[in-house]
Every structure is written in C-alpha cells, then in structure tokens.
Amino acid sequence: xxxxxxxxxxxTLSEEAFLTINCTYTATGYPSLFWYVQYPGEGLQLxxxxxxxxxxxxxxxxxxxxxxxxxSFHLEKGSxxxxxxxxxxxxxxxxxxxxxxFGQGTRxxxxx
Amino acid sequence: GAGVSQSPSNKVTEKGKDVELRCDPISGHTAxxxxxxxxxxxxxxxxxxxxxxxxxxxxxxSDRFSAERTGGSVSTLTxxxxxxxxxxxxxxxxxxxxxxxxxxxxxxxxxxxxTVL
Numbered sequence: 001x002x003x004x005x006x007x008x009x010x011x012t013l014s015e016e017a018f019l020t021i022n023c024t025y026t027a028t029g030y031p032s033l034f035w036y037v038q039y040p041g042e043g044l045q046l047x048x049x050x051x052x053x054x055x056x057x058x059x060x061x062x063x064x065x066x067x068x069x070x071x072s073f074h075l076e077k078g079s080x081x082x083x084x085x086x087x088x089x090x091x092x093x094x095x096x097x098x099x100x101x102f103g104q105g106t107r108x109x110x111x112x
Numbered sequence: 113g114a115g116v117s118q119s120p121s122n123k124v125t126e127k128g129k130d131v132e133l134r135c136d137p138i139s140g141h142t143a144x145x146x147x148x149x150x151x152x153x154x155x156x157x158x159x160x161x162x163x164x165x166x167x168x169x170x171x172x173x174s175d176r177f178s179a180e181r182t183g184g185s186v187s188t189l190t191x192x193x194x195x196x197x198x199x200x201x202x203x204x205x206x207x208x209x210x211x212x213x214x215x216x217x218x219x220x221x222x223x224x225x226x227t228v229l
Contacts, residue, residue: 043116044203044220089155099145099168100218102155 002027002094006103013080014111021075021106023064023090031092033057033066033073034100038087047075047088082110114138116221118204124227125194133189133224137206144187145207145218146179150200158202161187194228201225 007022025033035047035057048057053068062077073090090103117136125131137144146158157171161181172178176194181187191198205218 043222044205046217049217091155098143098160098162099157099171100147100155101157102147104154 002031002092002101004090004092004101004103006090007106008104009106010109011106012109012111015082016079017110019075019077019080019084019108021088021090021108023073023075023103025071025073025090025092027071027092027094029094030068031094033064034091034093035062035064035073035075036089036091036102038089038105040086044089080108080110082112084108085110116204116206116219118202118221118224120224121222122225122227124229126229127196128193130190130192131194131226133191133202133226135187135189135204135206135221137185137187137204138219139185141206141208141219142184143207143216143218144181145205146187146189147203147205148200149203149223153200155203158189191226194226196228199226199228 003026005024032051034049036044037047038044048059050057050066053066056065064073064075087105087107089105091100093100119134142163144161147155148158149155159166159169159172159179163184164181176192179189201223203223204221207216207218
C-alpha cells in the first residue's frame with residue numbers, strides 16, 4: 001500500500017538557518033504529493049503541492065520538488081523565521097484514492 | 113466564507129460511554145473526510161464521503177466506529193463504548209467534488225480532542 005516516511009523530529013534551528021525536512025514515499029502509480037503545516041493552536045493547512053514528476057511546489061519561501069527517481073519530496077527553505085515554528089506533514093494522494101496518506105510529522109522550532 | 117467547523121472542540125468521556133463528533137464542511141463541498149491524529153499512530157484516514165454515501169470506510173478501526181452524513185452537508189462520527197485507545201484528535205476535512213484521477217484541496221477543521229478516561 002501507499003506510505004510516507006518523514007524525517008524524525010523534533011528539529012530545532014536558529015533564525016535564518018537553512019531548513020531541510022526529508023520525505024520519501026512508496027506508492028503505486030503516480031501520486032500527488034503535499035506538505036501540510038500545523039501552526040500552534042491551528043488546523044492543518046496546505047503549504048504546497050506537486051502533482052507530477054519534476055514539478056516544484058512553492059509557498060511562503062518553502063520549496064519541494066517531486067523526484068520520481070528517488071521517490072522523494074524534501075521540504076526546503078533558505079532562511080527560516082521564528083514564525084515558521086510548527087509541525088510539518090508530508091502526504092500523498094494516490095490517484096483516485098480520494099484520501100491523504102500522511103507521514104508521522106516533524107515538529108520544527110525556530111529560536112530567535 | 114466560513115471554514116470547516118467541528119464540535120465540540122474538546123470532549124472528555126468515561127470508558128464505555130458513547131460519543132458523537134460533528135463536522136460542518138465548507139458550503140458547497142461535496143466530499144468530506146474524517147482523520148484521526150494520535151501520538152502513537154500519527155495522522156490516519158478513517159472514512160470518506162461523496163455526498164451522503166461513503167465509498168471508502170476502510171480506515172474505521174472497529175465496528176464501534178460509524179459515521180453518517182445527511183443532506184450532503186453535516187457529518188457525525190460516532191464512537192460507541194469508547195476505549196482509552198480512542199483518545200486522539202479527530203479531524204474533519206472537506207473538498208470540492210472528488211473525481212477519480214484528480215485532486216481537489218482538502219480544507220481541514222480545527223479538530224475535536226477526545227480524551228477517554
């Protein structure tokens with residue numbers, strides 16, 4: 001079945017540091033890939049997505065590229081801010097499956 | 113417009129009691145999803161509705177769990193004879209019509225935190 005494996009946390013960085021959160025997946029066919037973010041006290045929000053190989057999703061300075069050859073969708077940001085502190089979830093949607101399969105989540109804390 | 117709303121936001125119950133959790137999707141969204149977020153299991157899919165029917169209920173963990181949706185809008189997740197392992201945050205999401213082979217963004221509610229004592 002479909003599955004997502006995410007870099008284990010928690011991750012703590014200083015402001016302006018470079019961020020990478022690794023995500024790899026197992027899926028049949030060609031899934032769509034997503035990063036969701038959960039800020040403290042708030043619901044899950046879609047951060048970015050990519051629907052086919054080599055697509056790059058981007059939003060709020062975050063980027064992730066759909067790599068079919070390595071079955072990966074790593075999240076990156078060049079310079080993190082305190083306001084980026086949240087839990088990040090990598091997820092996939094198998095074609096026609098109509099449900100999201102999530103990784104275990106990575107808690108990110110940015111210190112000033 | 114309003115987002116997905118869920119009630120109650122918190123529910124504390126005793127083992128063995130039944131609970132009902134409610135989800136109000138975004139108006140016009142025909143697809144509705146329930147997920148569960150727990151410490152040991154992460155975020156898991158429970159059930160998906162398209163209109164009032166549930167083509168995929170494969171994630172419901174046992175026959176103590178059931179869900180219904182009426183009028184293509186509000187959904188209720190019912191857990192009978194609650195157990196301590198049912199303690200989790202129950203999330204609801206909705207999206208525009210879910211068509212095979214395409215993706216419509218799922219919008220999540222704030223969740224209901226269930227604690228079974």
